[in-house]
Amino acid sequence: MRSMLFVPGDSPRKFEKAAQGAADTLILDLEDSIVPEKKDEARALTSAMLQAPRTAQQRYVRVNALDTGRTLGDLAAVMPAAPDGIVLPKSRGGDDVRTLALWLDAFEAAAALVGTTRIVVVATETAGSMFGLGSYQDCSPRLSGLMWGAEDLAASLGATENRNGGSLHSPYRLARDLCLMGAAAAGVTAIDAVYTDIDNLAGLEDEARAARRDGFGAKALIHPKQVDIVNAAFAPTAEERAWAEQVVAAFAANPDAGTLRLDGRMIDRPHLRAAEKVLGLSPRR
Known part of the structure; x- marks a missing residue:
């Protein structure tokens, strides 16, 4: 798992393009990329995309956060289609993983699914979540990765920006480093945040190579043209x-x-x- 490409859960067209690419994992998104009035429609579209003919790519679904009241409905819609994993945003710590794992036990049993649905959490999106990064050890064997993110964290902190040019400001460097350490302590993959300057491919390559150098095992992406650069950056020389x-x-x-x-x-x-x-x-x- 090197590249994890977000795909809006309401866009079969973007899914078809992404499915033809080289991303290791597609994350069909029911959260930030979907406006509130389309979230129910996105559930059905995401379920259909999960059932498209399979390739070597893994297919994950990012559900809505636990505090939205939508998580169970998201799971009810997509679990019968057997996603490879669930991405939980705005996770506060190991207890949130345990809650999600318990729900996945029930949905897998109800759908008679074979195999175990993995869990990746976005672990740094709120100020409070920073204090839970040491709590993921032994929370669930389903946990496979911790992803860090800077965009929602900036909003949580009331910041006006999270980087100057290509350099992260200090609160976000701290979030990145602690997420990396939390993942290592839990024995799961550390996943680097998205790079939002889509056209700056040289900056993306530099950031991806730095992430791999420091111990990250994968990077989240928001555009198909970022995939080949990240795959190359994370491949051993x-x-x-x-x-x-x-x-x-x-x-x-x-x-x-x-x-x-x-x-x-x-x-x-x-x-x-x-x-x-x-x-x-x-x-x-």
């Missing part, structure tokens, strides 16, 4: 793969070693875990 293969091979040849010497440098178990992540392998404990 040939040099990184070669290094990772050397590290994995070294520990495979010395399974009881805690530290080893490779090309004149010391490597230890954290290096092994990093190498396994580069190669897409399940980490060893």
Whole structure:
């Protein structure tokens, strides 16, 4: 999961275009991209899009936040169509995930669904949510990712802007970093926020490469032309793969070693875990 592309839940045309692209995951949106008077219509359209012939892409649905009173209705509309995952906006912490997971248990049983619907939360959209970023550990095995976002957070803080040019202001750098740490602590994917300057593809590439460098595993997107740039930014380079293969091979040849010497440098178990992540392998404990 490198690229997660938002698609308005009321636009089959945009869905068809996105489904032909290279995004790893499509997020059919019932929240911010849908005006209030079209939200009920969007539920039915989203359900139909979920039932379109499947490709390798994952299909998630962003429902409305728990405090809107619309979440259960959203789930009732889309769960029979078996989405791969649900994105929960404005999550306040692990208790919100537990609530959603309980509802998903019921909807999966009612629809006789095979498999487990995953959960991704947008974890930094309100001031209060910042204090819940340490509460996602062990909240549910369904949880697969924490996404951070700056747009709603700016509104929550009463800010006039969240960045100057390409640089985030300090409250949003803090939100980004804490979300990254919260995801790492919970053992799930950290997902970088959307890049809203659609035509600035060089800025997008810089931000995506910085996100991967720091430990993010994916990035949220708002336009199809952003997909290829982000996929390339999150793909390991040939040099990184070669290094990772050397590290994995070294520990495979010395399974009881805690530290080893490779090309004149010391490597230890954290290096092994990093190498396994580069190669897409399940980490060893």
